[in-house]
Amino acid sequence: SPNVVVINVGDSVRWTFLSDGHNVESGSSCTPNNQFCLPDDTNCSFAPNAEPGDRYTHAFNSVGTFSYFCQPHCANGMTGTVIVQAGPSATPTPTPMATPTATPTPAASxxxxxxxxxxxxxxxxxxxxxxxxxxxxxxxxxxxxxxxxxxxxxxxxxxxxxxxxxxxxxxxxxxxxxxxxxxxxxxxxxxxxxxxxxxxxxxxxxxxxxxxxxxxxxxxxxxxxxDNGSSTGANPIDQPGFFVTEHYYDFLNRLPDSGGLAFWINEITSCGSDQACIQLKRINVSAAYFLSIEFQQTGYLVERMYKAAYGSASGTSIIGGAHQLPVPIVRFNEFLPDTQEIGQGVVVGQTGWETVLENNKQAFALEFAQRSRFTTAFPTTMTPAQFVNQLFINAGVTPSSTDLAAAIGEFGSAMNTSDAAARARALRDVSENATLNSQEFNRAFVLMQFFGYLRRNPNDPQDTDYTGYEFWLTKLNQFNGDFVAAEMVKAFITSAEYRQRFGP
Missing domain, CATH: 2.60.40.2030 (CalX-beta domain)
Known part of the structure; x- marks a missing residue:
């Protein structure tokens, strides 16, 4: 009991002999001697004369249907069936995962x-x-x-x-x-x-x-x-080729392009041996580098950007007695790297120079506007109107309503000035303002006599203050910006300090 047993392969069934006269046997017919052997077992069932309580256990190790019955009552159907099924597949021991190949960490840059x-x-x-x-x-x-x-x-x-x-x-x-x-x-x-x-x-x-x-x-x-010489020679600055090349170095921070070099050399050599003509041509050629589009859009833009950002510095002069005067705030060690940054790769006249220049301006203005000095002077909590108004105040410009609105409009509908790109655009709007360009022109022209020719600040040795700077600014203003009449460029390119940079 029960007469049908369902088990899984590998299970065992145990029979118990309860009373005399019965036995268990396999197959479909009764077997003499009351013995049986199941197909996958070598041991027989209960032996004849088994006693009540005797037990027999059989392990079923194959799938199939097996009958058992009691002797001598097999004719009466005292049978039973053991159904052995495959059962659920045993969950295999997980196959060990292969150790993953380590993804190499890229070598540091x-x-x-x-x-x-x-x-x-x-x-x-x-x-x-x-x-x-x-x-x-x-x-x-x-x-x-x-x-x-x-x-x-x-x-x-x-x-x-x-x-x-x-x-x-x-x-x-x-x-x-x-x-x-x-x-x-x-x-x-x-x-x-x-x-x-x-x-x-x-x-x-x-x-x-x-x-x-x-x-x-x-x-x-x-x-x-x-050194390529065997003795100290004549000063090369008197040679047209050297003179022109040095102006590319000092004002444009690059090697001369062949077309420009030839053009400006010819300006001087076209005088022949006429010394008065040569002197005037050298003055005009020299000034042309400050006046050039390339310098106006690089070095002069840097000077105006510092002016808009930080206003003017105060310098001392002794003309008419010691006094203070407003002077450009940018210093030579600031001016030089910033000018080189904007001018990188720019050669006016070459294909695509406008794009190179504009990209440089955008990148420089964005970098400038994120410097700690600028963010301290113009915290991002300022409103767009406050930000732009302060730039115009520093620049010394009263803007038109159109110019003011355009600069403020760089921030869109923002209530603060945290947008770095908008800050840079507004800074450029003010720095490139036409009024500022006109107002600052003579101050920058005089400043470049010191930065370009002498490679120093106006109050560095040989000077000790801004007396020389004020002298030339006053004279240039007196002649309404006419540098020839003011003899300013002439004075610097013939000065001992300039000439002795290159030779005796």
Whole structure:
């Protein structure tokens, strides 16, 4: 009991002999001797004369239907059935997962100089110091660069192995920006071929403050300028080619393009031997670099941007007695890298120069507007109207209603000035205002006599204050901006301080 048992393969069934005269047997017929053997068992059932309480256990290890019945009553159907089914498949022991192959961590992006030392001939005009990027180059990265030397303010004829940024090369400062996938860029430094016999002189190029990468080694390179003369020669600034080339260096921060170089040299040489003509042409050629579109949209824009952002500084002059006067706030060490940043890759007249310039302006204005000095002066809690009004106040401009609305409108419907891009656009709107451009023109023209020709601030040695600056500004204003009549450019390009940058 029960007479039908359903089990799974591998289960066992136990029978108990309850009374005499009965036994259990397999198959479909009775077997003599009251014995049976199930198909997968070698042991027989209860032996004859089994006693009540005897037990028999059988394990069913194959699927099928098996009958059992009691002897001698098989004819009466005292039978039973054991149905052995496959049952649920045993859950296999999980196959061990293969140890996953580790995804390699990309090598960190590293920026470094390709060499710790470079050499350039004095007549080669330019040396390129290579910055390489290794490791993970899949994203953008940037690094600052700067030249430096041990010359300080020493005279250009001093021979001590130190190159000078006034006499031997043009300072290069800025940021190299690597696009995804870029692995190499160059810092280009302009070399001045002066006429002093100096022997080899050195300066340094360093990289610092990387973003999107770490700084490798070397991060500083020593550049050696190899002297190309055997004796000190005549001052090369008197030669038209050198004179024009140096103006590209000092005002545009680049090598001359061949067309421009030839044009301006011809302006001077067309005079033949007429010394009065040559002198006037040199003055006009020199002033042309300040007046050029390229400088007006780079260096002069930088001066106006500082004016709009921070107003004027105060300087001391002793003309008519010691007094204070408003002077441009931008300093030479600020002006130079910012001008180089806006002018990077710009050559007016070349195909696409307008696009390069506009992209540079946008990038520079955005970076300028996020500097800590600017965000301190113009916190983002200011309303758009407050922000723009303060820019115009600093610029000294009373804007038209149209200009004012356009600058405020850069912020859309915003109630604060947290939008960095809008801040940059509004700053440009004010900096490029036509009234500011006109009002600041003469101040910037005089400032560039010091920045461009003398490579220093107006109150740096040889000066001690802004007396010289005020003198030339007053004179230029007296002649309504006529630099020839004011003899301003003439005075600077014939000054001993300027000429001695290049030779005796």
């Amino acid at each position: 590293i920026l470094q100089l390709s060499s710790a030392g470079y050499s350039v001939g004095e007549a080669e005009q330019q040396v390129n110091v290579t910055v390489t990027r290794s490791g993970d180059t899949s994203s953008t990265a940037s690094v600052n660069f700067a030249t430096s030397d041990g010359a300080g303010s020493q005279a250009c004829n001093v021979v001590n192995g130190f190159a000078s940024s006034r006499c031997d090369y043009i300072s290069a400062l800025g940021t190299l920006k690597f696009a995804a996938g870029e692995t190499s860029k160059a810092v280009s430094v302009l070399i001045i071929n002066d006429s002093y016999l100096e022997g080899p002189e050195t300066f340094n190029v360093s990289i610092s403050n990387p973003t999107g990468a770490s700084l490798g080694s070397p991060s500083t390179a020593t550049v050696t300028i190899v």
